Amino acid sequence: MGIENLAEKAQILIRSRLCSPNFIFKPLSDSSDSNYSKLKFIISSSIMEACNNSILLLGPRGSGKVAVLELVLSDLLEEYPDTITVIRLNGLLHSEDNSALKEIARQLCMEHHLLFSKMASFDDNSQFMIAMLRECGLAHKTVIFTLDEFDLFAQGKQRLLYSLLDAMQTVTSQAVVVGVSCRLDADQLLEKRVRSRFSHRKLLFLPPSKEDVQRLLEHILSLPMDSSLACDYAAEFNEKLQSILADKRFKEIISNYLNSNSTTNHLLRFLFIAISNMELKSGFLSLENFKAALSSIQRHPKQECIKDCSILELYILVCMKRLEVREQNSYNFSSVMKEYKSVHDSFPTSDYYAQNVCLRAFEHLLQRELICFTDNRGHSQSIEFRQVKLVVSYAELQEGLKSYRSCPAILLKLIDR
């Protein structure tokens, strides 16, 4: 097999690893005081003791809450087959009580091979759910509800949460409610009556420490020795990988990158770009792949926008900046045009264009969101008279002008005043 083929296979393997959260979070869950084991203990104890329970998983987006939950659930489904039913709800899709109950009923029907009617009303569905909970409780089966984006369920009247938690308390049921949320104060959002029925167990998912990151990198990027890849290729690949990981420059890149956002998902995206950059001809990862990935993922969108502007648009931005410097806080297109004219009068340039050309350049700037309207409601005025403001800061504008190719010197002089 040519080295390109091997490299391609390795690439596909690592990419599929990066896209499957189960693989990523497995090693993090091996230690005994990790969130995985705590969660598993809580749920399995409530299964064995046949009691109700509720718990919240909190942490920033991308820290692996749902991944760990899925790992726990898959393990439990292996250990206790036929005694667990899992119902999955998502706050983005089912925040309305009607659709949430409908989804619960649908999943219950699918699980127990019953016919589901789409025409059932809210009351029918809620009665069905309570009846199912009672039956499952009598048969010693546990129903596990996973509520993703829990804070979205806590908007509005919280009817679903109340009926669920109330059913758990009154009926002889065995149910576990697991809420997953990115808001660390998700339990403060609950109403008094809901909160009283909710146990205040929370598991916090913190971003990984430096040693964890190192272990994670090795775990993801190392090729396994026993797979279909040739052994010597895999060994050489892992050796090169170790030398990169130990390199000081690489450590600097990683710590620099994780300074802005240290969640696991953020790191995975970086690794995805790096592995896509891998040269298939050479067949191995190199430090340049990681450097290129860093520059392509850390972007400065406003700088890029300014670099994309034409010279007339830069003139308009500089005129607006001058108006702001003069403490004229509210201005519109006509006053910007007046400033543009006065600039042209004092320094005669070749860049003096008519009103409609400037208006079109103004519209381009609006579309790129370098400037925006200050009033939200005003469609009663034409575009020339609505108040606008700059969205780029002074430093960004200056930086952008300096790095602009063939920027007229006069703009630089004007912005420096």
Add this chain to the structure above:
Amino acid sequence: MGNEESPQITRRATRLSSSTPVTSNEVETEKITKPYKLTVNDFVFGGEKLCFDDLLSSFPARGNQIRELLRLLGPVNSPMLPLFVYGDPSTGKTSTILQIFRHLNRPFVYASCLTCYSLQILFESVLDQLLLHKKNAANGYSSAKRCVKPSDFVNFLRGDLTSVIEKLKSLKKVGSSKSAGKPNGNMLYLIFDNLELIREWDKSSTALSFMFNLYDVLKMHEVGLIFISNTSPDTYYSNMGYTEHVPVYFPEYTEDDLRQILMRNQPNRKLYSSFLDVVLRPFCRTTRRVDELSTAFSPLFRKYCEPLSDLASVPNEEMKRRLFSHFRPHIAPSLNEIFWVPSKSSTEAETNKDTTRKGSTRKSEVGDHFAQIDFHMSTSAKYLLISAFLASRNPATLDASLFDSTGGSDSRKRKRKASEKSIEQKEVAEQELLMKGPGTFPLERLLAIFQCITSAADSFDEDEHENDDLRAGGDGGLMSDVLLQLSSLCNANFIIKGGSCPLEGSTRYRSTVSEDLALKVARSLKFPLPNYLYRR
């Protein structure tokens, strides 16, 4: 997306034709062809195969972006994190991605938020494509499934995606997958275009969060998501947060790129290149967008080639200088009219004028033609427009003095020497006028001014024409249907409804025409507008 033969258009059976018997005159046989049925092969772009070099050469300035996208898409059947492609409009994002998929021959589903202008239509379009359902007359142009809520969409999507992927896998087993037209691989890609338009829909915050979290919600390895947007990712504000995607940036073209792009498909490349030498640099200072530049350049190129008798000739230095000196006076005015889209009548008028006057200077001609309005309005509408402009422009207290009963204007104002304070006050007032824009006026004031102006116009006309057809209906044939004219002017956005007065509750109007347009309209009516304008 597939190759389809257009079905023969069957004659619509109206009630009349179906009730009358078919006579021997109507011999046309109605061919009802079977509508084209879509198959799994229609998931790919179709057409001829495109090799990598052709791909690179058809997008001259996008080599880096194409390579980056190909790297991120990866080898066949490799899972992918969602991509977010962004850049200015008309930088080639959509066409590049579609041509890349044509080159790779992988199955994809494309939906644009421009044509699918609400969530329901977007969902149904994606599901129709997955189910290979085509809207035609047989099923009454309806979609296969009705899908309004995101939860239904996710459920249907999971089911349909699994069935499509099964079909793709079985297709692979049947024959060799290298034959042209057969999709490559087991993965299906969903492409969502024009994502920034979702921000203006109803319930945009939930819709945007849903779209961005779609990958996490679906949790399917065999699906790749690609989002295309005209604005950068930091313009999508969400108080919920969402997982970011892998960004791919399409920068705006540089001057050299623009030159390469505009030179493609030109019959005479040397001639066009000398044309671009002259115009590209000044025009690039105003805008760098390809679509605007190409529409501005096409009439200019025609003008540039005018003195040439043979359009296929290669110009030498001397000819270039001659062409440039002939063309030069046109550059400056056309720079100021770069976004002016000529209407059909004006281009015809120009060609007529060209044949008659060849040697004279063109400046006066160009000036004339911009002094006329190039759309048609009835006379009463023109008067109404002028009255609206005056009502917005002048303060209401001056109406009495400007429009006295004889219809003439009183321009005798006592002029006093302007003191320092009054000059300052005038500047401040001018500033306020710039800021506030045109004022609002109630309907009664508009009608009063209109009546004054038209009576004045009638008195002018009386002296000139004896029999005026306009006065057929007694006093003011111009007064007929004023309210109807007003509503058509509102629809054309010449007059807009401003805020309503809080005390009276009646609606107020505001005129949006510029002074130039009002002057042009007045000139066409021979109405002395400058006499009525309030000058500070």
